[in-house]
Amino acid sequence: MKRRHIFIILGLLTLSLSYVSVTSLQETRQEVFISVAKNKLKQLSLGFDNYESLKENSVFTDAINDNRSWRVLLSETFPDFFMQEKTNDILNQPTPVPLRDPEMSIIFRKDESETSTLTSFRAIRMKTSYEDVKGKTSDWVVAFLPMDRDDWTSQETLSEADFRKILSKGDQSKTPVYLVTEAGKVMKADLFLKENQTL
Numbered sequence: 001m002k003r004r005h006i007f008i009i010l011g012l013l014t015l016s017l018s019y020v021s022v023t024s025l026q027e028t029r030q031e032v033f034i035s036v037a038k039n040k041l042k043q044l045s046l047g048f049d050n051y052e053s054l055k056e057n058s059v060f061t062d063a064i065n066d067n068r069s070w071r072v073l074l075s076e077t078f079p080d081f082f083m084q085e086k087t088n089d090i091l092n093q094p095t096p097v098p099l100r101d102p103e104m105s106i107i108f109r110k111d112e113s114e115t116s117t118l119t120s121f122r123a124i125r126m127k128t129s130y131e132d133v134k135g136k137t138s139d140w141v142v143a144f145l146p147m148d149r150d151d152w153t154s155q156e157t158l159s160e161a162d163f164r165k166i167l168s169k170g171d172q173s174k175t176p177v178y179l180v181t182e183a184g185k186v187m188k189a190d191l192f193l194k195e196n197q198t199l
Contacts, residue, residue: 030175036102037120037144038178038186044099044121044142045184047074058182060123060140060157069153070123095119095152118149123157124179130196132183143179143189164193 051059051074063070075096094116101120122145129137148166150156158166167177167189177189 033102034176034178037146040099040102041121041142041144041178041180041186042184044074045180045182045186047077048182049184051077058138058140060125060182063155067155069155070157071119071121071152071154093117093153101146101149117152119152120144120146120149122148122150122163124163125157125159126196127160128196130181132181132185136183138182140182141179141192143177145177147175163189167193 048059054077055062059070059074062068063073066073072093075093078096095118099119099121100116101118122143124141124143126139126141129139131137143163145166147169178186179189179192180186181192
């Protein structure tokens with residue numbers, strides 16, 4: 001009888017340790033995923049600054065004026081090595097390899113088809129302008145939304161209201177969404193929205 005109790009206790013301990021190990025591994029993988037996403041947002045913000053230096057205008061303003069995708073306009077200023085799969089077919093332009101979703105995007109989506117043309121970078125137009133750095137104002141932020149991907153060449157942008165709806169559907173405690181302002185400040189989306197109450 002005692003032996004049976006020992007085996008039961010050992011079994012429960014093994015299950016508990018397995019659960020703790022798996023949970024810890026998942027948390028570590030998620031931390032890595034978030035770190036990669038934040039780095040990609042920061043990399044993208046360098047593109048905003050570069051575009052503005054070259055074109056003397058915001059990439060979002062030019063995209064609206066030219067009726068084109070802000071991502072495609074931005075990628076025209078990227079160096080050739082950044083665009084490893086350049087194509088003349090603008091409608092099927094793939095996402096630049098350094099800006100593709102991290103490998104863990106399968107956590108958010110079961111369908112991994114067309115990963116070379118889909119992106120999690122979504123531009124959000126704020127309802128009112130916000131002050132960013134040194135008095136600079138902007139109407140735009142870009143969020144990394146793996147739960148709501150878009151085609152790299154799509155002209156679609158999100159309104160602040162639509163962005164808030166997407167955020168409210170997700171479990172922010174487990175998977176916080178990060179965004180980058182036009183001036184390059186990376187932060188949690190919910191924190192940014194609290195600081196910039198516009199609705």
